[in-house]
Amino acid sequence: MRGNPFAAGWLCGAMLLAAAPMLAHHSFGAEFDGDKPVTISGVVTKVEWSNPHSHFFMDVTDAKGNTANWRLDGYPPVVLSRTGWHRDATLKPGDKVTVFGWRSRDGTNWAHGRQVTFPDGKKLYFGPPAGTGDGGAQPAVDVPK
């Protein structure tokens, strides 16, 4: 569990609410690493509402003053529209935001964006939690012993 601060909560949630809604599209598990949470702050450079996943880019400057452009992936427009987002209004180039998410497995400046915190403190989910599209906590069949 060390180095994986969310795994316990993830499993509890899955077990407690096993009969509750199931969500989302494919792709989290193969592309992003649930063991690599990341929180970054920066200035938005581009926002793309697109299917099957929306994404935005932001310039992130590290402690040494080096700036890198990061890509954050999340929900498609239909889901963003139902979860408090408005195209061209909620998130725009030039906005300063903080994003919590999980890094891509390929080690590039790319992450799955889970939660965006805006300058006024408002928080919105941009994408589903780690584990979505990961195949679930256990396989659909029982593993032979």
Add this chain to the structure above:
Amino acid sequence: MRAFHLIFDSMLVAASLAAQASSPVPRASDGHPDLTGVWQPGSKIRGSWDEANAGNGLGGTGKDPNAPVALGSTARPASGVGAPYQPWAAKKVLESYKNRGIDDPTAQCLPAGIPRLVSFGLFPVQIVQTPQQVVILYEYMNVFRVVPLNAKHPDDMEPTYLGDSVAHWEGDTLVVDVTSFNDKTWLVGTGTFHSDQLHVTERYTRVDKDQVNYEAIMEDPKVFTKPWVYHSTMMLREGTRIREYACAEQNEEPARYEKLLKDGVKFQRQ
């Protein structure tokens, strides 16, 4: 008098609570339950879309942004019992699980299967019922089913992703018989493949105004040892509309998965 008021008041309160908890099943002009409406599959929470999904955010508990409120579309169904695959087929299911579902047909924007389409709540489903047919519109992948009532399957069926559906009423339950599937969808859960011999019997029972209980019995002699039964629920979401979801617009997934494999990035489960 005071006692009367107490009793009367408590009756009012009870009636009010009952109304909130379960309003009567709306009925069509032919007397059958009317399934018409926009529904959120997989949920058991009453109320509007916002009421049922707000606060937590879809997929999160709110208390812990890392914790999903529910299983993903690729997760194992809720029963906790393993799907009754034949041993060779179970190995194939496990292989997809270990590969984190990169072979998921929906990663290519192909239609999700039945009952998978009725398993996850990120995308609403609209049902339009007439005395002659039931039309089901799925926002996810923007697919639809036209289900004639009291009809026979046509004799010129082609294998398809969602199969061919006909329905009839058994009391207050709509029973849908689905056949003529291709073998290109997942049933529910990662890697849950099937053959073209799949036969699904769905049962939709509107138990009150807000809730439809859903059951799917999956039979496939080529891959199962016995029928696999799956249960879910659908909750009414008044004020919600289904929208366009053009999955293929900018689908980068297949290329990304190929690149992961080509670059030797370790993403598989051990």
